[in-house]
Amino acid sequence: MKKTLNTLLFALLASVSFGSQANTEVHLDKAPINLRDTESLQRGAQTFVNYCLSCHGAVAMRYNRLQDIGLTEAQIEANLMFPTSKVGDLMKVSMQANDAKIWFGATPPDLSVISRSRGADYLYTYLRSFYRDETRPTGWNNLTFDKVGMPNVLWDQQGQQVLEVKGEHKKLKLLTPGNLTKTGENGAFDQTEFDHRVADLVNYMVYMGEPAQVKREQIGYGVLLFLLFFMIPISYMLKKEYWRDIH
Known part of the structure; x- marks a missing residue:
């Protein structure tokens, strides 16, 4: 119990440090949060496990708690768990902390309460604001969090954005599409489907911050x-x- 509390405290401090470096001047888009939408929560949980849990942990959450959003134990074991995990285990990160510090410059924070620390609107905007930046070690930067150490793990779904600067105005432009972006009218890219996927992920992270x-x-x-x-x-x-x- 003491170890878990210490981990949560570290996660909270890390998330505060995460937020203190963020660009607070960027407009935050409203996140469409609906904790009663179990299908959205299930899709968000799947995205979280596939894209986030390899680097970030969620030590305040257990896999079997996903039964509260309509998943059976068999579905959790088959689709949302590592082969070595048990359904009653905490959602621990698979990456070693020392390796993460070497690769990213800092240990990625635990995400158990990141939605309560930073807010859903911030997470929703942040996850959609990555752009290519060859000056960064990972090749990625973020309009919401300048010089972020995290790469864009959702780039295959969103595609690659570039930053356009006109005077004091900064704007992101989608250069190459991803799996969840479509070509709309006049050749413009439509990111609606990708935005829905990010909304599901943020919805689940909000749920994870307070499952009850x-x-x-x-x-x-x-x-x-x-x-x-x-x-x-x-x-x-x-x-x-x-x-x-x-x-």
């Missing part, structure tokens, strides 16, 4: 309704009792 959020809200509404209907007759009877000598 939907249930907590449901319980809260139930308690408020109970108090509302319970207190009205109680208050009325108390009023009659206190004022009966006057009336």
